[in-house]
Amino acid sequence: MKKKLSIVDIAKQLEISTTTVSFILNGRAKEKRISDELVERVLKFVEEVGYKPNVLARSLRTGKSNIIGLLVENIANPFFANIARRIEENAYKNGYKIIYSSTENDTDKTREILRIFRERHVDGYIIAPPEGIEEELTSLIKSGAPVVMFDRFLHQVAGADYVGIDGANSIYNGMKHLVDRGYRHIAFVTLDSLQSQMQERLQGYERAIGEFDINEYIKEIAYNQAEESIVRHITSFLKRKKELDAVIFATNYLGISGLKAIKSLELRIPDDLGVLVFDDHDLFELHSPSITSIGQPLQDISEKVIALLLEKLNSSPHIREPEYLTLSTALVIRDSTMAKSGSKS
Amino acid sequence: MKKKLSIVDIAKQLEISTTTVSFILNGRAKEKRISDELVERVLKFVEEVGYKPNVLARSLRTGKSNIIGLLVENIANPFFANIARRIEENAYKNGYKIIYSSTENDTDKTREILRIFRERHVDGYIIAPPEGIEEELTSLIKSGAPVVMFDRFLHQVAGADYVGIDGANSIYNGMKHLVDRGYRHIAFVTLDSLQSQMQERLQGYERAIGEFDINEYIKEIAYNQAEESIVRHITSFLKRKKELDAVIFATNYLGISGLKAIKSLELRIPDDLGVLVFDDHDLFELHSPSITSIGQPLQDISEKVIALLLEKLNSSPHIREPEYLTLSTALVIRDSTMAKSGSKS
């Protein structure tokens, strides 16, 4: 085991000062008018002995860490896992590492994690924020930290960028599709949550209900339940509302639970019940029948998020207005909404 | 914005020395025989002003970071996402944060990431290692870093713990199940990979082939292809081998691609083709017909991994022999392997 070298060792060996080494290593040689010859000599030597600066010391000194904090609701959810994957890749390309955590939509946990990230001098934050941490985020932003929210929006937080999708129109379009297909008794199964993205989706549903003048059936599922429990709730809801001829599920896992419920009730899709799910999933394509879904632009979301953050990271703080991006989704029409095709012209 | 306080500020305000504050804050008051009265006074004050030690400075000084580096193949793969989720949760409970990265089984990328983790003085490593980084891992371990491998094993790496499942027996049992059901022409669709876990699975297949005296059909898919390409390869393989009556897929995503291929060929499961997949997935339960699979004990794997790492983290280095844990899987029999039931007694 060779002892770790420090910048002092390098300077000593080369019989120059640490300043010079530091400047050269940080690419400020030109600016400081250090001779090309010296620069080369230093670089060569550093390469030779495999010297790597101590990031910790650097961070302590500069206050920068080259780490981005990523907070998602649950990394096991394919939506977040996919986003995380892509964000990580992009961050990596730009010299940033990701430190992540799942919030489980738990305010206290999130608060605690933000504290820890902050202590670690994370350079920027990407977060799908739970309700109730407006204050922490605001104080974070005030202290100069770049913050990008995605998936859901916190209105009270000023100064953070946001990337999301147009949930209201997405669901509205889904409803329109169902109505066009002849469905009339369409339920909306969603989370019992005040999060902006869930509220938007609900609004899309309600707008459609009003516009098409049909009955409203809303089932709100409590958050953070075991899957079996969700399935049970959906099952009993479907059993109770015999008149339903279609259901929209507001998230992918509600959709999956819903399909399990439907299966257990031996309802046929799309004849007994049309099915449409918000957020796509491998499963929906392969399911028999395949399930119509509203696909989110994962790649696009990830790119925008990281681009916005990098932009902030590379510019002086507080320089530009926050951006709010709303991307659109794609309605992927599959067999689960095919039943009554043409029954209405 | 109140200025961040340092330990010096605390000491000054209280008119005591930083040493004392430091000792008290690190729970070494008793050991150092500091008066209870003083301890309380300090604690109270610290609480009051909301002082938080600077982790970076502490890390620089102690060389510990309370961060665990997690390296998985791909965080978007539900297997890894689930493991990551659980590991993160447990780590968190023990005061550790996770910094993660996807290796994509790319040796160079992995090497680079290990370097970065190391620079950051990550306290421990959890890794599903790609081939070719034996040297780096060994040197890491030699330098005293606790390393736990999971999912796949690197034989040349001494001193790392390992948690995996018994792939050979799992596949063997799957084969036995298929043969019991009357299937005779069973293909094994796997990755073109030398990774230990893939090799084990293959061995299980081959042992079964020999023991049951049936034909061998192996299709190896190159790693890191786009999904469509995998589907195409499987499709053409299935088309070519008309005599097949069952297929085992060696990973969940091969299984998903396989199902797509089977769907496009309009083969009926389980009559035309029995299907069994290694590694479970939501999709397999809901698929029509439901897909028999070999489920890995996610919770158990995660718990063992983090327990082993914590054990190492809390004991002096090099103190115990490395542990190699092999957990067993569960064959979840579903409809996709039901076809010829009873056709053989």
Next chain:
DNA sequence: CTGAAAGCGCTAACAC
């Protein structure tokens, strides 16, 4: 029991 002081490794203002 408590305090002074020496670093951990790096950056950058300042001096020459």
Next chain:
DNA sequence: GTGTTAGCGCTTTCAG
């Protein structure tokens, strides 16, 4: 162009 040096905030040895 290059060197000196003062910290960044904390831990810990050593001396009282």
